[in-house]
Amino acid sequence: MFSVSADSPNLVHAATSARRRGLTVLGVLGRPGQLHRYSRVAVVIGGDSYGRAEDVQLSVCHILTSYVHQCHEDLHHA
Incomplete structure (x- = not known):
């Protein structure tokens, strides 16, 4: 997920839903907001x-x- 604030309610909801479904959440965040908690890896x-x-x-x-x-490209030229 890309978020500068890391606190967007829609993105927080998406991240929590993804985690409940067993998906891995990656975050590229402007600051350590709420999304930081739900990201497996956060930059x-x-x-x-x-x-x-x-x-x-x-x-x-x-x-x-x-x-x-x-x-x-590698798959199609192999």
Whole structure:
């Protein structure tokens, strides 16, 4: 889950529902809010800048997208 505040009621509800269903919750959070408690792994960016936290979240999203794309390419060229 990507959240700067880590306290969005909708995301907290989604995380608790996911945990009840046995899913693993990963968080890339701007601060250690409520989502930190429900995340199996949480990366907390910290600081007071929402913009900086969003920039880090966007970078993580790009890295994950590139990884998934590369895995997809590897499967189809194997």
